Amino acid sequence: MVNDIRPIRATSGTNQEGASAHNRRVMIDALRLNGPLSRADLARATQLTKQAVSNIIDELERDGFVVPLEAVRKGRGQPSTPYRLVPEGAFAIGLQIDRHLTRAVAVDLVGTVLVRSEANLPPDDPAGGVRVILGLIEGIRTELSRISAQSEKRLVGLGVAMPGPFGLAEFGDNKWMMPAWQKFPLLETLAAGTGLEVGLQNDAAACATAERLVGAAHGVDHAVCLYVGYGIGAGLILNGELYRGGNGNAGEIGMALLSPRGADGTVLEHRASLASLYQHLDLDPSDAGIYEHVDALAMAGDPELLAWVDAAAQDLRWSVQLIETLFDPQTVILTSGAPEALARLILQAMHPLLQSIAARPDRTLPRLQLGITDPWSIALGAASEPISRAFDPRFSAILKNRVGAG
Amino acid sequence: MVNDIRPIRATSGTNQEGASAHNRRVMIDALRLNGPLSRADLARATQLTKQAVSNIIDELERDGFVVPLEAVRKGRGQPSTPYRLVPEGAFAIGLQIDRHLTRAVAVDLVGTVLVRSEANLPPDDPAGGVRVILGLIEGIRTELSRISAQSEKRLVGLGVAMPGPFGLAEFGDNKWMMPAWQKFPLLETLAAGTGLEVGLQNDAAACATAERLVGAAHGVDHAVCLYVGYGIGAGLILNGELYRGGNGNAGEIGMALLSPRGADGTVLEHRASLASLYQHLDLDPSDAGIYEHVDALAMAGDPELLAWVDAAAQDLRWSVQLIETLFDPQTVILTSGAPEALARLILQAMHPLLQSIAARPDRTLPRLQLGITDPWSIALGAASEPISRAFDPRFSAILKNRVGAG
DNA sequence: GTAATAAGTCAAGTCAGTTGACTTAATAAG
DNA sequence: CTTATTAAGTCAACTGACTTGACTTATTAC
Secondary structure, three states: OOOOOOOOOOOOOOOHHHHHHHHHHHHHHHHHHHOOEOHHHHHHHHOOOHHHHHHHHHHHHHOOOEEEOOOEOOOOOOOEOOEEEOHHHOEEEEEEEOOOEEEEEEEEOOOOEEEEEEEEOOOOOHHHHHHHHHHHHHHHHHHHHHHOOOOOOOEEEEEEEOOOOOOOOOOOOOOOOOHHHHHOOHHHHHHHHHOOOEEEEOHHHHHHHHHHHHOOOOOOOOEEEEEEOOOEEEEEEEOOEEOOOOOOOOOOHHHOEOOOOOOOOOEHHHHHOHHHHHHHHOOOOOOOOHHHHHHHHHHHOOHHHHHHHHHHHHHHHHHHHHHHHHHOOOEEEEEEOOOHHHHHHHHHHOOOOOOOOOOOOOOOOOOEEEOOOOOOHHHHHHHHHHHHHHHOOOHHHHOOOOOOOO | OOOOOOOOOOOOOOOHHHHHHHHHHHHHHHHHHHOOEOHHHHHHHHOOOHHHHHHHHHHHHHOOOEEEOOOEOOOOOOOEOOEEEOHHHOEEEEEEEOOOEEEEEEEEOOOOEEEEEEEEOOOOOHHHHHHHHHHHHHHHHHHHHHHOOOOOOOEEEEEEEOOOOOOOOOOOOOOOOOHHHHHOOHHHHHHHHHOOOEEEEOHHHHHHHHHHHHOOOOOOOOEEEEEEOOOEEEEEEEOOEEOOOOOOOOOOHHHOEOOOOOOOOOEHHHHHOHHHHHHHHOOOOOOOOHHHHHHHHHHHOOHHHHHHHHHHHHHHHHHHHHHHHHHOOOEEEEEEOOOHHHHHHHHHHOOOOOOOOOOOOOOOOOOEEEOOOOOOHHHHHHHHHHHHHHHOOOHHHHOOOOOOOO
């Protein structure tokens, strides 16, 4: 008789609590974006009443997220008391899992990296790898608690970044992916092992998250981060939030076919990733000194390397045009796992950019700019994810089903 | 002394009113998505309390958006009283502006087209065109008020769809765009002339909006609508909302370069749009009978047409792979300004699809499906936009700056 | 010195969702 | 047939977060 076990689908409702949570996020976001602001400033900016802001700020101060600065006189009227974010208000740990090594960092509320450490990973052995990782995280937490006594209490989560895409049926033997790791119940194991909420992003998404928190996408609501690493991906900031797609695999531009007619199936990643550079230069990617080696070649202007740069830049220029055409971002940010010298060569070689709808008369941001070039940027992005999840204003944070705010 | 005229940027805050507005939208959305539901059902689905839902439903009934149905007995316990949406609860007008003609429709709350009418547009004469359009809308409103006495009071807005992209510096003489119209202050003129709130979308976005309200994307939160018309575009449903990009031009896939190395600048639109078909068949696009003519050719299996279909399908297959790779949607919907027979031929010719990250073991929706094939679908999509803006749950509807909820 | 201006507080008010007990109406079980 | 169980829905008091409008405080401009 009870034959309607069809699940009813609906957006979650909300209540005062949801509104209040949102308003707290809005305050923190405004302070992050504009620097110290007075209660009156915040009231104007957020369209709330002075009184509402006052109550929220009181509460945030009590909770240790903001502190008042010296009152400033700026004309007629009572001087205002600006508030600023307290970096020690929250911490997060970020974890980068790569093919041969893993890096972990701890960041604070404003995205400053406080602790970093790395370790080698046993190849194709997730179980052993997780032991290494848990040790790494344990060490990070110990050091962190030396920096701030409150750190454990204020740890909002663990962000993980690793190469995507995730959850596919295997097709071909795709060396870009890490098959053994894809099958391992990584998030559950890490959550159990650390007691923290765990989030997952691919490398490019992590870069975008980092750029959004502390980099070129800070305060930019529509930005795409083109990540050139061992693989190639695009991290999408759409409407001020990282976009993940239906299955968390949005932005896998490295797998874009270079041409409809070139039926050979050549994709961007085959031609413009660091993997292709290593192949071109006949280098071993698992070699520990490869970063410095490539750095030296780039600084020296090695002709073989420059030849690859020129060829890759052609494809990357195309991919920027594609990104602009499909996403219409305010800016495209080039990030890379490569040494800064090489990244700059690539950026240079990509100019002039191809004509696209991004060539508007009213531009304020550059069409293409260099993002964070630091081998730790992915780990930073991983750590930025829990911070963003906990403190950035977002639709899902207002709703009642406050679970796993994907 | 007052040198800080730097604008403070912040997300808007919210209050009970915002929460309440959201909850009303959530109720309407749930009824739209699931069909009639009881208050208890709604409470479970939205995570609100029975009492809260009861109050909201009372109010919605008083306002004429929902009505109770017969109580139904479904097991032990008091029978439940399902509520359903009242189609006459709201109306919207949609306007399609094309190169040679304009179409206007009126729809109701559930997306049913009630009135339709079309007219020719004087070429390259926006001022004259607007007079035609205002006459058309006037006629629609008169007919609409004959259908429902409340129609004027319940008219939530005017949606406009026209070929994009919008707001560019001119580059080249792009015949796909409508230069004279781009410069004309269309929205302002229409707003003044009709007294309605006016929204703008490009053709592909309109198709996506229609698919979301009443088509294949109904209830799907991540879908991309590939629109093959005189031009080619992609309408993006991301996180359940139409995505517009930084400048309202996201999804202009017709301008995607087919290859990085093919430096000739060939873009998708040159090869797979109806414009290219007309060129291939040596037809005049401004010919009034062209739709029926092409329909007949498609039905008859004309070899010239089939040759174009095969060639175009190759590029379109590539574009689907591209869309899947970059957006990771749950499904791709093929829509077209073309006759259904032709659309089906194209769909057929696009199979088998190219390998992509969309080939997942856990798929529930088809990778590619046919959407609404009806020459009026763009006008329907245009009309769907105000309905969606007024009634769909969305972040911007919760915030306090309830102005021009882009 | 007084007026003007702006930051910020006080205290009461309001509104929408919450809580928990209660009523109503049906089926299942003995 | 009676009673227990289950579920929908209402009643009425409660709560919490933002709003309102008057007020205080501190500074500059005239």
